[in-house]
Amino acid sequence: xxxxxxxxxxxxxxxxxxxxxxxxxxxxxxxxxxxxxxxxxxxxxxxxxxxxxxxxxxxxxxxxxxxxxxxxxxxxxxxxxxxxxxxxxxxxxxxxxxxxxxxxxxxxxxxxxxxxxxxxxxxxxxxxxxxxxxxxxxxxxxxxxxxxxxxxxxxxxxxxxxxxxxxxxxxxxxxxxxxxxxxxxxxxxxxxxxxxxxxxxxxxxxxxxxxxxxxxxxxxxxxxxxxxxxxxxxxxxxxxxxxxxxxxxxxxxxxxxxxx
Numbered sequence: 001x002x003x004x005x006x007x008x009x010x011x012x013x014x015x016x017x018x019x020x021x022x023x024x025x026x027x028x029x030x031x032x033x034x035x036x037x038x039x040x041x042x043x044x045x046x047x048x049x050x051x052x053x054x055x056x057x058x059x060x061x062x063x064x065x066x067x068x069x070x071x072x073x074x075x076x077x078x079x080x081x082x083x084x085x086x087x088x089x090x091x092x093x094x095x096x097x098x099x100x101x102x103x104x105x106x107x108x109x110x111x112x113x114x115x116x117x118x119x120x121x122x123x124x125x126x127x128x129x130x131x132x133x134x135x136x137x138x139x140x141x142x143x144x145x146x147x148x149x150x151x152x153x154x155x156x157x158x159x160x161x162x163x164x165x166x167x168x169x170x171x172x173x174x175x176x177x178x179x180x181x182x183x184x185x186x187x188x189x190x191x192x193x194x195x196x197x198x199x200x201x202x203x204x205x206x207x208x209x210x211x212x213x214x215x216x217x218x219x220x221x222x223x224x225x226x227x228x229x230x231x232x233x234x235x236x237x238x239x240x241x242x243x244x245x246x247x248x249x250x251x252x253x254x255x256x257x258x259x260x
């Protein structure tokens with residue numbers, strides 16, 4: 001009887017090991033999803049509409065444009081730009097929810113959806129540190145909503161990695177989100193430091209942190225001709241109020257902070 005039971009146990013474990021092995025190899029060797037930029041009329045139209053809506057500040061058009069982008073995404077889910085644009089609209093909807101007549105609990109779903117789409121963008125184009133930065137802050141946002149400390153911490157450290165890859169862009173991206181913490185918190189102080197570092201990496205010079213004077217920075221714009229600096233640090237076609245937006249946020253952070 002003992003031999004029979006042992007035989008059954010061995011057979012069961014063998015079958016279980018085989019099933020686990022099949023599952024491992026099936027997932028480990030799944031075909032990789034490779035990026036493919038969409039050039040169809042639908043995709044081109046959706047991307048154009050996205051920028052028109054964003055630059056026009058047409059918050060009320062988010063749902064309409066999001067549907068158009070998602071239709072193009074379903075046509076080709078391998079386009080990292082489409083994924084990122086959809087993700088950006090969802091986080092825009094969440095971040096400016098005060099513009100809604102009625103804020104429903106479902107607005108938090110935008111954080112989940114935005115993280116998903118930016119996750120797709122990161123997977124398809126890991127070379128673009130902007131996607132990595134947005135994905136990181138959205139993990140922190142979603143983690144905060146669900147009181148998930150693992151997700152918050154994972155997002156935070158991914159944000160730091162994104163800052164290392166492209167500090168001129170992601171110091172602001174991550175710092176902006178951390179700036180939403182209480183002023184007395186360690187994370188808020190960290191956000192202020194990120195804003196100051198952002199000025200330093202763009203201006204390539206230090207400034208007096210006890211008496212900051214940024215007027216001299218305006219002179220740098222006329223001499224700047226490096227494309228990455230123009231994109232990340234100054235107003236440009238993609239972000240027409242990049243410079244003003246940064247300093248508006250910095251001004252909000254600075255007044256009550258002790259280290260200034």
